[in-house]
Amino acid sequence: MAKKKILFLTGDFAEDYETMVPFQMLVMVGHEVHAVCPGKKKGDKVMMAIHDFDGYQTYSEKPGHLFELNYSFDDVKGEDYDAFCMAGGRAPExxxxxxxxxxxxxHFMEAGKPVASICHGIQILTAADVVRGRRLTAYPAVGPEVTLAGGEYVAIAPTEAVVDGNLxxxxxxxxxxxxxxxxxxVLGTTIKL
Known part of the structure; x- marks a missing residue:
């Protein structure tokens, strides 16, 4: 497996699990992952929020962990990375x-580099106008944004995922x-068991 350099975007009140779990897993399998947030530097922390599904009409929100960024956003250049991953939660808004x-x-979408986005993270892609003609999913409340941005919103169970080329x-x-x-x-990562 070739080690990849991955840009990981998160921010204040991003969803805790959607930040901690993918960041730690991508590092665990051997990739170099730079966790960043606009306006923050390496060593700064962002406050997470836990979104849970408690039977209400939408998710509930509880305080999460502090997550320490390991790279400065101002130093990021898209061409230096192989892939892009975005956390969900409230931060994307x-x-x-x-x-x-x-x-x-x-940059990542037009270059065809691997892009992973979850939950409300898709709001970044719709705002960037890069989902036109693409099949994707999101938290259901973001579905209308996907449609308005010209994407094909796929309604699936929260335990599923949608792959459309690099996305x-x-x-x-x-x-x-x-x-x-x-x-x-999509990254071409293989894990030997």
């Missing part, structure tokens, strides 16, 4: 307002096993 975040999303998406953290496996497949 403000991260998509950052011009450089949008430029990065466009890997899932509705929420219960989809981690399939979403992360699909991202590893």
């Amino acid at each position: 403000y991260l998509r307002l950052d011009k450089k975040v949008i430029e990065l999303a466009k 890997v998406t899932s509705p929420a953290w219960p989809g981690h096993p399939k979403w992360i496996k699909a991202f590893l497949d």
Whole structure:
């Protein structure tokens, strides 16, 4: 397996599991992963939120962990990375307002590099206008944005994932096993058992 250099975008009130689990797993299998957030530097921390499915009409939110960033956002250049991964939660609603975040999303999608996005992370892709003609999923409340941005929203169980070429998406953290496996497949990562 060739080690990949992956840009991992998160931010304040990103979903805890959707940050911690993919970041740790990508590092565990041997990839170099730079976790970043606009306006923050290496060593800064972002506050996570835990989104849970408790039987209400939408998810509930509880305080999560502090997550330490291991790279400075200002030092990021898209051409230096092999792939892009975006956490979900509430962070994408403000991260998509950052011009450089949008430029990065466009870079990775237009270059055909592997891109993984989960839950509300898809809001970054819709804001970047890079889902037109693509099949993808998201947290159901983001589905109308996918459609308005010209993508084909696929309604699936939260435990599933959708792959369309270089793009890997899932509705929420219960989809981690399939979403992360699909991202590893698109990355060309093999794990010997």
